[in-house]
Amino acid sequence: MASSDGTVGKALEVLDLVASFHRPVRFSDLLERSDHPKATLYRLVQTLTNQGMLSHDPDTGNYSLGIRLVRLAHAAWHTGSLAPRARPHLDALAQAAGETVHLAQLDNAQVLYVDKRYGRDAVEMYSQAGKVGPAFCTGVGKAMLAWLPESQLQQLLPQQSFHRFTPSTLTSEADLRTELLAIRDRGFAYDREEHEPGIICVAVPILGPTDRVLGAISVTGSTGRTDLKTLEALLPKLQNTAKRIAEEATTWTFPVPHESLEQREEVKCPV
Amino acid sequence: MASSDGTVGKALEVLDLVASFHRPVRFSDLLERSDHPKATLYRLVQTLTNQGMLSHDPDTGNYSLGIRLVRLAHAAWHTGSLAPRARPHLDALAQAAGETVHLAQLDNAQVLYVDKRYGRDAVEMYSQAGKVGPAFCTGVGKAMLAWLPESQLQQLLPQQSFHRFTPSTLTSEADLRTELLAIRDRGFAYDREEHEPGIICVAVPILGPTDRVLGAISVTGSTGRTDLKTLEALLPKLQNTAKRIAEEATTWTFPVPHESLEQREEVKCPV
DNA sequence: TTTTTAGTTCCATTATTCGGAACTTAGTTT
DNA sequence: AAACTAAGTTCCGAATAATGGAACTAAAAA
Numbered sequence: 245m246a247s248s249d250g251t252v253g254k255a256l257e258v259l260d261l262v263a264s265f266h267r268p269v270r271f272s273d274l275l276e277r278s279d280h281p282k283a284t285l286y287r288l289v290q291t292l293t294n295q296g297m298l299s300h301d302p303d304t305g306n307y308s309l310g311i312r313l314v315r316l317a318h319a320a321w322h323t324g325s326l327a328p329r330a331r332p333h334l335d336a337l338a339q340a341a342g343e344t345v346h347l348a349q350l351d352n353a354q355v356l357y358v359d360k361r362y363g364r365d366a367v368e369m370y371s372q373a374g375k376v377g378p379a380f381c382t383g384v385g386k387a388m389l390a391w392l393p394e395s396q397l398q399q400l401l402p403q404q405s406f407h408r409f410t411p412s413t414l415t416s417e418a419d420l421r422t423e424l425l426a427i428r429d430r431g432f433a434y435d436r437e438e439h440e441p442g443i444i445c446v447a448v449p450i451l452g453p454t455d456r457v458l459g460a461i462s463v464t465g466s467t468g469r470t471d472l473k474t475l476e477a478l479l480p481k482l483q484n485t486a487k488r489i490a491e492e493a494t495t496w497t498f499p500v501p502h503e504s505l506e507q508r509e510e511v512k513c514p515v
Numbered sequence: 516m517a518s519s520d521g522t523v524g525k526a527l528e529v530l531d532l533v534a535s536f537h538r539p540v541r542f543s544d545l546l547e548r549s550d551h552p553k554a555t556l557y558r559l560v561q562t563l564t565n566q567g568m569l570s571h572d573p574d575t576g577n578y579s580l581g582i583r584l585v586r587l588a589h590a591a592w593h594t595g596s597l598a599p600r601a602r603p604h605l606d607a608l609a610q611a612a613g614e615t616v617h618l619a620q621l622d623n624a625q626v627l628y629v630d631k632r633y634g635r636d637a638v639e640m641y642s643q644a645g646k647v648g649p650a651f652c653t654g655v656g657k658a659m660l661a662w663l664p665e666s667q668l669q670q671l672l673p674q675q676s677f678h679r680f681t682p683s684t685l686t687s688e689a690d691l692r693t694e695l696l697a698i699r700d701r702g703f704a705y706d707r708e709e710h711e712p713g714i715i716c717v718a719v720p721i722l723g724p725t726d727r728v729l730g731a732i733s734v735t736g737s738t739g740r741t742d743l744k745t746l747e748a749l750l751p752k753l754q755n756t757a758k759r760i761a762e763e764a765t766t767w768t769f770p771v772p773h774e775s776l777e778q779r780e781e782v783k784c785p786v
Numbered sequence: 787t788t789t790t791t792a793g794t795t796c797c798a799t800t801a802t803t804c805g806g807a808a809c810t811t812a813g814t815t816t
Numbered sequence: 817a818a819a820c821t822a823a824g825t826t827c828c829g830a831a832t833a834a835t836g837g838a839a840c841t842a843a844a845a846a
Binding site: 787788789790791792793794795796797798799800801802803804805806807808809810811812813814815816 | 817818819820821822823824825826827828829830831832833834835836837838839840841842843844845846
């Protein structure tokens with residue numbers, strides 16, 4: 245599955261490229277890291293800028309990800325992610341558990357955190373929702389992988405970096421496969437400081453009717469304050485929460501759109 | 516500027532179309548509202564799904580905006596919007612003012628709120644930030660329009676709906692033009708219950724070196740608790756904050772990326 | 787069973803994208 | 817100031833990818 249589909253694929257690739265810099269970039273920065281010939285890349289960037297997916301600062305010549313993305317993501321988060329419907333359940337879980345709670349979904353081969361709660365206060369959400377992490381060495385990642393059909397695993401596993409973050413990171417596909425079987429067997433996943441030293445967690449998948457993987461939730465702690473046994477005691481609550489979220493996600497029929505359409509409509513590009 | 520550029524433009528149009536439903540949609544829903552022939556739309560949707568920009572629930576056949584958008588938006592918000600650098604200033608302003616504070620940018624012809632503070636507590640990113648509103652009848656919208664070059668105005672004004680939200684909404688381009696001149700003259704914009712009854716605000720633009728419009732901030736109140744005179748007293752603080760944000764936005768050189776690239780890389784699509 | 791509706795595939799035609807190379811700035815260096 | 821360099825932009829014939837009418841399949845309704 246090496247190659248991307250068509251012009252659209254290439255354009256989206258450029259978006260990822262811009263994102264990967266984590267800072268505004270000049271055209272030549274992009275050119276350097278891209279396989280496309282100058283003229284081609286230039287045209288792609290132009291198009292994306294026109295479309296508001298990139299923004300271009302005429303003073304500095306820098307490109308950044310465009311603001312249209314933020315708008316689209318707002319909608320994506322509302323209709324496409326589990327977060328809005330999982331919210332009350334997450335709140336309750338965070339209260340009851342008194343530990344940090346994560347809600348994640350798969351974004352391709354990576355884990356994407358779509359919501360997060362700190363024991364009590366809902367702070368810092370800005371910087372957290374939307375963050376991505378590795379799948380092979382996080383609790384939520386492994387919990388989701390464990391329930392994927394073989395066909396999908398075959399696509400996702402080769403994309404894992406198996407980078408050794410800590411001494412306990414699983415660094416081969418074989419080790420991970422063994423772990424995934426164990427997880428599926430016992431019904432939940434551990435993170436034994438595999439991603440960050442001192443950080444442990446217990447995670448369960450959120451499964452749809454056909455056991456399709458919808459997402460995962462976890463409770464996280466630090467080895468200083470707690471241990472796996474303690475976190476494990478929260479499992480019933482975790483599993484209960486996961487079940488409820490799954491129910492909401494599948495039961496729920498969306499309310500009829502209130503169509504605040506005064507604005508909407510096909511708005512076209514400025515220069 | 517009726518038409519969009521190329522295949523990429525069409526694909527992004529489809530994303531907007533999906534977003535406009537505010538709920539998961541079936542293919543036929545999209546077909547109904549789109550000008551594209553069935554096969555063409557189908558291919559576009561396929562491509563976007565492949566790319567993770569749309570997600571497709573095989574159980575229900577529904578499409579939603581994909582999770583890849585959330586990831587991209589996270590990056591967009593960090594590097595592309597004023598929000599992260601404006602943050603401490605907004606906090607300070609909200610504290611000092613004791614009123615709700617908005618930070619907005621232009622997304623095409625609309626206003627996009629990229630951050631918000633209620634007197635004290637911060638709000639979650641994707642449920643509030645990412646929201647769009649009309650430009651012609653909000654304080655931040657008018658503040659930004661007032662400083663745009665004529666060429667841009669000519670593109671954006673025809674896209675305004677001029678929908679009468681309240682008795683005091685300006686409902687014609689001519690009225691708005693007059694108002695914009697007044698705003699530019701006095702240096703800030705009022706919202707005299709033009710968008711929502713009982714909601715008033717005072718807004719100032721955030722201007723770059725060449726007076727380029729970077730964004731706008733406002734303090735908002737309700738007619739029950741306050742009045743325009745009172746809000747106006749906060750103007751020095753507002754203007755000061757805007758200036759600081761502008762400075763940060765232009766001065767700031769981004770820190771060298773910590774390149775947590777174990778993950779990144781061109782990750783390709785699952786089935 | 788037949789009919790209708792929703793979703794998917796085919797493929798010759800057509801329109802877009804591609805990219806090498808030349809050109810234009812703007813910023814350095816001698 | 818002329819010569820050089822690097823970054824960004826435009827051109828245009830060749831190559832490729834998108835198009836969409838129509839036919840097909842699957843599933844639901846009559």
